[in-house]
Amino acid sequence: AAQRSVDGPAVAHSMHAYFLRAGAETHPIIFRVERDFDGRSFANRRVTASQRGATILTLAASFQRPEAGLEHAVAMPDLPPPEALRSLDMLAGDYADRSAQAAAFLRRPSAFDIRPCGVPAFLQAEPGAPVSHVWIRLRGRAPADPALRRGILAYLSDYALLSASLIPHGVNMFDRSMQTASLDHAMWFHEDVPLDDWLLYSSESPWSGHGRGIGRGVFHSRDGQAIAHVTQEGLIRLRPDLAPRTTIPHMP
Incomplete structure (x- = not known):
């Protein structure tokens, strides 16, 4: 608009x-x-x-x-290519016996092919570093309008960004009565968005406390160009008084 x-x-x-x-x-x-x-x-x-x-x-x-102007950017992380990784729907079988909700979430239809580099951040069950990397590609034909491409990337940027703030605590959205929500979201676009090819979305959480967590992310094109940076603060509130989650989270 x-x-x-x-x-x-x-x-x-x-x-x-x-x-x-x-x-x-x-x-x-x-x-x-x-x-x-x-x-x-x-x-x-x-x-x-x-x-x-x-x-x-x-x-x-x-x-x-x-x-035009002065240009520099931090290098893209050295990670396995998307062809060497499994998509979310292919990972669903790994969770069928552990969490029916997680398996159902991984099988949900999506407009994007999403391939995490390791255990997906939103399914981490053991404490670890608050870092996440996923390869993402639009399944259909990308629109030619550069403004629409940026709008699609803004929509996609909410994916799993907040989950990195849960990893150090060994909890995720499926195994506790977690109350989570995006509170505010900032984004900076640097280049035209190559939605017709793979994008690497790397995110980290430098802080959490008082029921909130910070997530920072960066999108890189396959050839290493920085496309956009993202910062989000979200609600990560433990609510043991709530019943366990019965709904399946949204899939982009």
Whole structure:
């Protein structure tokens, strides 16, 4: 909605969203866009998303016209290629006897082929380093519109990012009465998004406490180019008073 209000070749280079209430897939969402600034190089927009009369999300986004500049980036981690790894649906059999919910989650249809480098972060059962790496590729044909590609990447960036903050504690979303939710989400786009090829999504959690956790992530193209950076704060609250989870989490 914000991108459609921006004239010319400018595309989103940063966004910051706050998730205020849970949304429902069965009801329409109304987006209201405020034009805060339109300059020669940058434009800024504020978006309010509402559903059934209540605000569910607020977002600020900045857009920039293409220009050249100084460039540097931290190197992509050296990890096995996606062809050497199994997709989530292929991993489902490993969990059939341990967690029916986890197996059902791994088998859920997805628009993306997701191949974790090791045990998926959201299924880690033993304490470990708060780090996660997954290869991701769109199963269908990628859209030509660069703005739409960035929107798809923003949607995908929420995947398993918060799970890294649970790994040091030996808990995950399936084995405890965990109350988890995204609180706020920031993203910086650096390059056009090559959705028609594999992307490496690396994430880490530098801190958790007070029922919240921080997740940081970076998308790299297969040839090592940094595509986008992500930071998220989320709710990771242990609720032993709640019944064990019976629903299956969302799959992108």
